[in-house]
Amino acid sequence: MELRPILSTLRRHKTTAWLLILEIALTCAIVCNAVFMINHRLQHMEMPTGIDEHALVQIQLAEVTPSPDIYARAREDLAVIRQVPGVLDVALVNQLPLGGSSSNASIKLDPEQRQPTLSAGTYFGGNLAQTMGLRLLAGRHLQPDEVLDADVVLKALATGDTKVIAPVTVITQAMAQRLWPGADALGKTIYVGPVGVRVVGVVADLARANAYDDATAHYSMILPMFMGAGKDQSYLIRTRPQDRQAVLKAAVAALKKADPRRVVTEQRTYDEVRDKFFENDRSMAGILVGAIAALLIVTALGIVGLASFWVAQRRRTIGVRRALGATRRNILNYFQTENLLLATIGIVLGMVLAYAINLFLMLHYELPRLPAIYFPVGAIALWLIGQLAVLGPALRAAAVPPVVATRSV
Amino acid sequence: MFGYYLDLALRSLKRNKVLTALMVIAIAVGIGASMTTLTVMHLLSGDPVPTRSGTLFYPQVDGNPTPGDFKQPLDVMDYQSAVDLWGAHRADAQTLVVDSPVRLSAPGVNLPTLMPSMLSTTSDFFPMFDVPFRYGSGWSADDDARHARVAVISDDLNHKLFGGRDSVGQVLRLRDTDVRIVGVLRSWRPSPVFYTVAGGRFANGDTADFYGKTQDVFTPFFTGLELNDGNFQQFTCWHMPERPGHLQNSPCAWVRLWVQLGDAGKVAAYKQFLDGYAAQQASLGRIVRPQNTRLRSLMQWLDYNGVVPGDVRLQTWLAFAFLAICLFNMIGLLLAKFLRRSGEIGVRRALGASRGAVFAQCLVEAGLVGLIGGIGGLGLTLLGLWLVRRQPVAYADLAHLDVSMFVATFVTAIAASLLAGVLPAFRASRVAPGLQLKTL
Incomplete structure (x- = not known):
């Protein structure tokens, strides 16, 4: 042409x-x-969360009158939920990956540092890793005897008598790589405020609740603390994917039966949590x-x-x-x-x-x-x-x- | 003359219907997209209290005792600093603000228990922010001091519980405490809910939730702290609080203070007072960064928090780029159209x-296209806003066209098409008559 x-x-x-x-x-x-x-x-x-998303449901309750013993209350609830047919595991959690409202802590490698090294999502709980289905890469999960009631931990921290508590944590691979690039994280110590915490396990992944920024979305740690019943805590139930709706309904009914004076503020599958986050x-x-x-x-x-x-x-x-x-x-x-x-x-x-x-x-x-x-x-x-x-x-x-x-x- | 040009323009537009339709569609789509996003932008970046915003200020002191080089104080204050500053009464008006979810029931109303958000604040809140009342009024400073069991409720809640009738004097049960309703608000929708805005700079532009509805229940500050003890949420803590949800004298920041200052002299004096307070607390060892105080005005505070969601700003950019493309399109089509009429x-x-007359005639034609495009654009803007209202965002219900944006739609459409018409009209007016006549 x-x-x-x-x-x-x-x-x-x-x-x-x-x-x-x-x-x-x-x-x-x-x-x-x-x-x-x-x-x-x-x-x-x-964004991957590292948890077994299709097997999880969440129930959150608001108390009518504050329980005199929030720890006993939460243990009773956990026992009630465990009785529900179809429940494979249950944990008390303070936040969920991609849940929005988050709990975070500044992490230092040296308590004298002027600026923290990074901010990490802090998950509290005992069998949280097992319930969520986190994949352990190195070390171990938290042991049941290491998990203490929040009261005990806070009192120990306030008085400086830290012998009674076990300052150990499980962190994500992403966080370990950021803190000690190329090195083994097991046995190393990080500082959460003034408290030195030893890393005993590394999990493949656990996304944060406020995962807005891809770069820091996977910095999370699990601390051995049992928070007790409260408006920000929720019960995370692991079940078979096909049983989710039935288990959710049955668990809510069982909790209401245990104490009818409570308000259910949230009952949903984890898929709904993810959908809402990315709406x-x-x-x-x-x-x-x-x-x-x-x-x-x-x-x-x-x-x-x-x-x-x-x-x-x-x-x-x-x-x-x-x-x-x-x-x-x-x-x-x-x-x-x-x-x-x-x-x-x-x-x-x-x-x-x-x-x-x-x-x-x-x-x-x-x-x-x-x-x-x-x-x-x-x-x-x-x-x-x-x-x-x-x-x-x-x-x-x-x-x-x-x-x-x-x-x- | 204008009438004649209009007649010529109509004839010319009718002659080539497809091309006219293309131009009108281009301008309508461009206007529809940009006016939709501009309306949303206008709603979200506006002044939430136009009558007062110049006199409202947000004091900050850095209550975090952890050493470190923090350039900005925390977004909200610790209990002691906030209550000390409030109690000093150095401003024309001042109010403490904290919100928390509360369990609510109304004896005699057959509704399941609700979990609305409660704002615990002080008596100055209502006059300071020009809050409109339907029934009754706010409470007095005396009620604040006595921890009186009173409440003001929103228009929404009044409709839900009492069907919209005058409910002053009725009793509500907030958690386990009975409070008496003393006032019912008129529908009040500040955009954003400015008095609880904080932490916007950490939200990565995800700030749509600042534009939600106001709280449903308002109680005196100390009354609220008592009746909903254990249910308060910290902004941040430097240690774990001893009892979660109970934050008085805890190592946490969670209370906001707003002050009203009538003139520049008062603002300067208040800033001095704020610095003085921080210095005094520093000498007591409670504050480690006394230089870290701020006194931002309401609009500065909203700006600092970047309240307009990043997505909305992005959509506005996109829409105007779109309008630009539509204009290029229209310039090309008009140029082709006018030059084709060189003979005429x-x-x-x-x-x-004269050249001016030809120029004017061409511009009238361009403006007419703009006017028709503007009508189409208005329809598309209404459609766009309807789509915005169906989006899952907190400000969805706000997205309506107001008079100023209605006028702006037509002004933009006609201005845009006149702008697009200038070059083609200029070229058309330069047509050499002799040359054209020869070829005819």
């Missing part, structure tokens, strides 16, 4: 051609970034998909509109070309090549712009760098859309009969 | 029309 006639025609319609190029460039830049953001959200939504990301991804579709349609319509105009404007010229021996295919190819040329310039500009927008987003929205793969994929998508949009007008141009040349306006 | 324009110029 000869490019020179196309270029000389475009030179006579410089402004219009540039407008189309700019439109394609802007669309290309925005679509690349929007697709990237969708991908980023989807990836975030797939905003899901709707944002939906909005972005809609925006991309609308953008591409508007751009395609713009191409259709301009191409139709050019075809109508050049009807006579086309007729002359046909009369001089150009085939229909020649005319079709002419308009297709013209569009390809404009789209290519637009895409090159668009890539530069996409990169610039990405830099801006990296500054303001903590997005990572746009992977290079988006550039060729974005280019192919826009080429295709350009070709599809121009096909209709180009076919109409090809259908212009040579006899047009002989007519005056 | 040449005749008009040859018959004596």
